[in-house]
Amino acid sequence: MATQTTSSSTWKYDVFLSFCGVDTRKNFTDHLYTALKQKGIVTFKDDEKLERGKYISTELLKVIEESKYAIIVLSRNYASSRWCLIELAKIVECMKDNGLIILPVFYHVDPSHVRNQTGTLDEAFAKHEKDPKINIKDVQAWKDALKEVGNISGWHVNDSHESSDIQQILKRIFSELNFKFSSIFPKGLVGIDSCVKEVLDSYLDEGSGGVRFVGICGMGGMGKTTLAQEIYKRIFVNFEASSFIDNVREETRNRGLVSLQKQLISKILMESETNIWTISEGINVIGNIVRNKKVLIVLDDVDGEEQLEALAGNHDWFGSGSRIIVTSRDSHLLRRCDMNFIYTVKQLNNDDALKLFSWRAFKKPDPKENYMDLSQDFVSYANGLPLALKVLGSLLFDKEIDEWNSALNKLKVEPDKKILEILKISYDGLTNTQKELFLDIACFFKGENKDCIRDILKSFGYYPEYNIGVLIDKSLITIKSKETIWMHDLLQEMGQEIVHQESPKEPGRCSRLWFYKDALYVLKNNTGIEVVEGIMLSVPIEVEEDLSAEAFSKMKKLRFLKIGYVEHPQDVIRGPIQLPQGLNYLSNELRAIDWYGYPLTSMPTNFQPNKLVELRMHGSGIKQLWKGIMILNELKLIDLNGSQNLIEIPDLSGVPNLKQLILRCCTRLYKIHASLGDLKQLIRLDLNGCKCLKNLPHKISLEALEYFDLGGCRRLKKFPEIMGNMSSLSELYLSETVIKDLSLLLKHLTGLIKLV
Numbered sequence: 001m002a003t004q005t006t007s008s009s010t011w012k013y014d015v016f017l018s019f020c021g022v023d024t025r026k027n028f029t030d031h032l033y034t035a036l037k038q039k040g041i042v043t044f045k046d047d048e049k050l051e052r053g054k055y056i057s058t059e060l061l062k063v064i065e066e067s068k069y070a071i072i073v074l075s076r077n078y079a080s081s082r083w084c085l086i087e088l089a090k091i092v093e094c095m096k097d098n099g100l101i102i103l104p105v106f107y108h109v110d111p112s113h114v115r116n117q118t119g120t121l122d123e124a125f126a127k128h129e130k131d132p133k134i135n136i137k138d139v140q141a142w143k144d145a146l147k148e149v150g151n152i153s154g155w156h157v158n159d160s161h162e163s164s165d166i167q168q169i170l171k172r173i174f175s176e177l178n179f180k181f182s183s184i185f186p187k188g189l190v191g192i193d194s195c196v197k198e199v200l201d202s203y204l205d206e207g208s209g210g211v212r213f214v215g216i217c218g219m220g221g222m223g224k225t226t227l228a229q230e231i232y233k234r235i236f237v238n239f240e241a242s243s244f245i246d247n248v249r250e251e252t253r254n255r256g257l258v259s260l261q262k263q264l265i266s267k268i269l270m271e272s273e274t275n276i277w278t279i280s281e282g283i284n285v286i287g288n289i290v291r292n293k294k295v296l297i298v299l300d301d302v303d304g305e306e307q308l309e310a311l312a313g314n315h316d317w318f319g320s321g322s323r324i325i326v327t328s329r330d331s332h333l334l335r336r337c338d339m340n341f342i343y344t345v346k347q348l349n350n351d352d353a354l355k356l357f358s359w360r361a362f363k364k365p366d367p368k369e370n371y372m373d374l375s376q377d378f379v380s381y382a383n384g385l386p387l388a389l390k391v392l393g394s395l396l397f398d399k400e401i402d403e404w405n406s407a408l409n410k411l412k413v414e415p416d417k418k419i420l421e422i423l424k425i426s427y428d429g430l431t432n433t434q435k436e437l438f439l440d441i442a443c444f445f446k447g448e449n450k451d452c453i454r455d456i457l458k459s460f461g462y463y464p465e466y467n468i469g470v471l472i473d474k475s476l477i478t479i480k481s482k483e484t485i486w487m488h489d490l491l492q493e494m495g496q497e498i499v500h501q502e503s504p505k506e507p508g509r510c511s512r513l514w515f516y517k518d519a520l521y522v523l524k525n526n527t528g529i530e531v532v533e534g535i536m537l538s539v540p541i542e543v544e545e546d547l548s549a550e551a552f553s554k555m556k557k558l559r560f561l562k563i564g565y566v567e568h569p570q571d572v573i574r575g576p577i578q579l580p581q582g583l584n585y586l587s588n589e590l591r592a593i594d595w596y597g598y599p600l601t602s603m604p605t606n607f608q609p610n611k612l613v614e615l616r617m618h619g620s621g622i623k624q625l626w627k628g629i630m631i632l633n634e635l636k637l638i639d640l641n642g643s644q645n646l647i648e649i650p651d652l653s654g655v656p657n658l659k660q661l662i663l664r665c666c667t668r669l670y671k672i673h674a675s676l677g678d679l680k681q682l683i684r685l686d687l688n689g690c691k692c693l694k695n696l697p698h699k700i701s702l703e704a705l706e707y708f709d710l711g712g713c714r715r716l717k718k719f720p721e722i723m724g725n726m727s728s729l730s731e732l733y734l735s736e737t738v739i740k741d742l743s744l745l746l747k748h749l750t751g752l753i754k755l756v
Contacts (some may be wrong), residue, residue, distance in 0.1 A: 014177060015043040016067035018087045023075035028107055028162055032071070035166050038270050039237055041173060064090050069173055070100055072149060074114055075107045079124035082134070085142040092145040101176075103169065104154035115150030117143055167237070174237040189230065190359065191352030191386075192223065195345065196230050203341040204231070204323050206238065211315045215334035216327045218345035219475035219488060220423045221387025224327040227345060228298050231325065235296065239322075242296040243267035245311065249303040249425075257310045258282055264297070264311055265289065279310050287317050294321040302328045303429060308337050329426050332473035347384025347488070354379050356386060360393025374404045381411060383489045388419050415493050423494045426474050434470055437462040441477060441485060442495025443514040444536050444560060450485050455636045459591040459613045460559065508532065516540075526551040534560035539576035549581040558587035559611075564596030564618075591634075598622065601645060610634070618642050629654045636660065644668055651675050658682055664709075665689035677701060677720070688712050688733065696720045702729075709733040 015036055019029045029045070036043040044063050064070065070091045078084050094100035106114060113119045128139045157165050200206070203214045216224050229244070236242040243264050245251075251260055261282030265274045268289055276282045295318060299311055312324050315338075328334055334342050348356065355365045357379050362368055367375040378396070382388035395416075396404055427438060437457065445453055450468060457464040468485075471477045477487045487495075496514065503509035507518035508528035512535075519537040522529055526548045532555055539545060552558075563577055578599050586593075586607045593612065598620035609615075613634050619642040631654040638655075639662040640646055648671040652658065658679050663669055663686065670692045676682075677700030685705060687693060689712040696716070701723035702708070710716060711733040718739060 011068045012042075012066035013044045013063065014041045014068050015173065016064050016070045016091070017043060017045045017073070018070060018084060018091060019073035020075050020078040020081050020084055023077050024073050024107060028105075028157065029073055031162060032073075032166050032169065034270065035170055036173075038241075039170055039174060041170075041177065060087070061090050064094055064100070065098060067094075067100060068177070069103055070094075071103045071105060071169065073105045073107050074109055074149070076109060076120050077124075078109075079117075079121045079142075079146065080127070082128070085128075085145075088149065089138075089141050089145045092148050095148075102149060102152055103172065104149050104152050105165075105169070106154060106156045108158055111150055111154070111156060115147055117146060121146070170237045189226075190356040191348045192227060192230055195227055195343075196234065199227070199231055199343050200235070203343055204235070204325075206235065206321070206323070209320050211318045211320065211322045211324075212341070213312070213315065213324045213326065213337070213339045215331070215337075215339040215342040216325065216345060217329065217331045217334055217342060217475060219385075219491065220329060220426055221385050221419065221490075222345045222347065222475075223386040224329075224345050225300050226386070228300055228325055228327050232296065232298050235323075239296040240293045240319075241268045241290070244298045244300070246300050248299050248307050248311070249301045252304070252307055257307065260307075261286060261310060268293075268295065283310060283313065286311070287313060290318050290322070293319045295319070296323050296325075298325045298327075300327045302326050303330060303333065305333065305337060314338065329475045330473055331475065332470070348386060348389070349384065350379065353382065353384050353389055357382070357389045357393040360390050361396045363397075370401065371404070374401065374408065377408055381408075381489075385419075385488065385490055387422055388416070388490055391416055391418050415490075415497050419490060420494050420497060423491055424498070426476055427494070427498070429474065430470070433462060434467050436460070437464070437467050438471055438476055439495050439499055439512065440534065440560075441471075441487065442492045443499060443512045444534060444562065445485055446487055446492055448485055450479060450483050453485075455613050456560075456592045459611065459634060502531075503528075513537075520545060523547045523551045526554070529554050531557060533557050536560075536562045537564075537577070539563075539565055544576055544578060546578045546580050549579055549583050549585075552583060552587075553585040555587050557589055559589045559591050561586075561590060561592070562594040563598075564594065593617070595620065613637070615639070619644075621645050623647055624650060626650050633657060638662065640666060642666070647671070649673055649676070652679060655679070656681070660684040660686075662686040663690060668692055670694060672696060674698065677723070680704060683707065683728070685709070691715065699723055702726055705729055707731045710737055710739075711735040713737050 017029060017033060019025065033043055033045050044067065046060065064087065072088065072091065091100060091102060095102050104114075109121075110119075113121055117125055125139060125143060128134050128142070129136060155165050155169060199214065199216070204212060216228055218224050232242070232244050245260060245264060248260065257279050258276060261276060261279070262274045265276070265282070265285055274285070276285055297312060299308065302308060308326065312326070318324070326334060326337070326339065331342060331344070354367070354375060357375060358365055358367050361375065362371075378392050379389065382392060396407060399407070427435060430438065437460075440457075440460070440462075450464070454464055468477070472479065476491060477485055480486045499510050499512050502511060506528050507513060507515075508522040509531055511531055511533045513519040513522060513532060514536045516538060519535055520539075521527070522532070523535070523537065524545065524547060529551055535558065565576055576597060583600055583604050584606070586604050586609075588608045589611060590609055591611055592614045594614070594616040596618050598617045601621050601623045603622075603626065609632060611634055612632060614637040615635065616637070616639040618639065620640060622640060622643050623645045624647065625638075627650065629651045633656065635655050635658055637660040638658065639660065641662055641664045644665070644667050646663070646666045646669050648669065649663070651673050653675040656679070659681050661676070661682060662684065665688070667689065669690045672693070674697040677697040680701065681704055682702060683704050684707040685702070686707070686709045688709040691712060691714045693713050694715045694717075697720055699721045703725060705726060706728050708729060708731070712735070714736060716737050716739060
């Protein structure tokens with residue numbers, strides 16, 4: 001705002017008003033002063049009760065020196081006032097010496113009369129020259145000053161609409177003040193100009209008329225408020241009335257909606273007191289005062305429909321040309337509330353991020369010598385989030401390099417509290433189920449395909465079809481290409497910190513374990529693990545570790561287990577984890593097991609995985625999954641890729657909902673139970689590289705099958721008898737097999753397939 005400009009510059013006032021009271025004090029000058037004040041432009045107008053004596057006060061002359069602009073309202077009696085002429089001479093002096101900008105208003109006088117001192121002006125000077133108390137040199141100085149001002153381009157107010165002239169004056173002053181503000185404070189506007197231009201040109205489009213509601217959304221700390229403030233500053237002068245309501249979410253909780261309604265009404269009407277007592281009363285008042293006005297209203301950080309209903313209603317409330325801007329973290333809220341357009345704020349690119357960080361850390365756009373690498377490390381950590389860049393840069397201002405290194409190391413184990421508090425606001429607004437889903441994504445599922453983990457998330461009771469959308473709408477996660485679930489690094493860190501705070505000193509008492517050292521410590525030392533619900537242990541490729549079998553016996557609540565290398569190597573058979581004591585227990589609450597290199601030949605005998613949805617054991621030592629029939633109605637996927645000890649697949653009749661059976665490169669597998677042929681839901685069957693497999697079940701019904709890979713099954717000589725059509729099959733792989741007769745297959749194919 002303009003007030004911020006003055007406080008950071010050499011002048012105290014934005015505008016000094018010079019006028020003749022008898023001509024304009026109660027009309028034009030009063031309207032102009034009110035308009036300037038309403039727009040936040042700091043303006044000096046001498047008090048109406050100030051005595052007009054012979055001598056102008058030194059204090060008033062000092063005010064002129066401390067002003068950026070002087071608006072001189074030149075009216076018929078202006079030159080008759082000795083006081084006005086002294087002001088005028090001082091103003092012209094300051095224009096020459098201090099760069100004071102003069103904006104003349106020719107109010108019912110002709111500019112040529114001012115330049116040439118003719119008409120009433122000539123008569124006024126004649127009187128001054130005859131006055132023995134006035135020095136003739138002063139009169140000449142006043143004439144020279146008036147001539148100088150008469151040659152300055154200004155506004156000729158005669159029979160025109162005064163309100164229109166006042167708006168033009170406001171635009172001139174405010175645009176220049178705003179430009180000065182932007183150049184004085186570049187650190188606060190890094191990377192924002194292009195965003196402002198895009199919103200102004202493509203979304204707000206002031207010249208289009210009508211009424212527009214425009215939403216600005218994005219995650220916390222991304223710069224929504226800064227963008228809205230900058231847009232407001234640049235255009236509010238073009239509206240009859242305007243109001244920027246900060247922190248709607250917080251103020252609603254602290255003071256209530258009626259208080260915000262009073263604030264809005266006061267800013268629109270420029271009145272200090274507004275007597276409303278209920279929300280409905282406030283709605284009626286706001287609707288009445290803005291109905292025929294062209295207004296600009298910004299509602300910052302909205303998180304509920306009731307806030308918009310109370311403060312901005314709908315399009316019918318406002319006069320043509322009005323613009324309502326709403327910032328929110330919740331894009332679904334903005335869609336529900338009939339925004340004409342929604343603009344999503346994007347994170348800063350690396351160059352702008354470094355510049356913003358440098359302004360905070362060094363008070364200039366580039367890092368100091370020897371600080372570039374460290375600066376880049378902090379910029380990388382912030383990952384384009386303006387809030388983090390500002391906070392971290394400010395903390396590091398005027399610090400030595402060793403302090404920078406220490407701060408960077410600290411961030412790796414203890415995130416900045418101020419950043420996390422801002423980010424956590426969105427999390428706090430979630431339901432308990434949505435919070436649990438968010439924490440699971442932060443700890444386990446960032447980077448996963450949402451369709452591939454849907455069954456697992458369903459099994460946790462997360463209702464992912466709905467709640468993933470909620471997290472997206474609240475700017476907590478995004479869906480990238482190939483349906484990948486993603487979140488900003490600092491949001492992930494915030495989620496992980498929430499879990500860490502469940503038990504800061506004893507990780508075994510946290511609900512989730514994902515950090516390598518914590519998970520390994522708990523599983524090796526059998527510490528406080530009754531509450532653990534999920535474990536992801538990613539072991540560095542060169543490391544092998546022995547785990548305690550007793551640790552697993554205490555994990556009654558464990559529902560997710562993933563163990564493997566940081567990167568799954570393709571040529572490693574032996575897994576990173578060993579169980580020298582064996583394993584006699586796994587939680588029956590498990591929904592997903594993903595254990596690379598599971599070292600044992602069988603699962604625990606008392607393991608009853610009735611809730612299991614996915615079983616992945618690449619490169620395992622398993623010989624046989626189970627004996628007899630196990631009722632596993634929830635199991636959708638079995639993936640034993642590379643389990644070279646596996647010799648047979650057991651009875652699958654208790655697994656009626658199995659969708660994927662992946663036995664790729666199980667080189668000793670020779671037998672698949674006949675129940676495979678009865679799996680009505682199976683869409684993927686991958687037996688590639690099962691070189692010992694001689695036969696498939698005699699009769700199979702695979703009507704849902706989409707992917708069928710028998711490549712490398714060198715001993716497989718013929719297809720089984722197909723029951724029904726294979727109408728869904730799109731990919732069939734038969735390379736390196738000895739199957740010659742495809743007639744049994746081809747007569748059951750009804751669509752186009754990829755045959756290799």
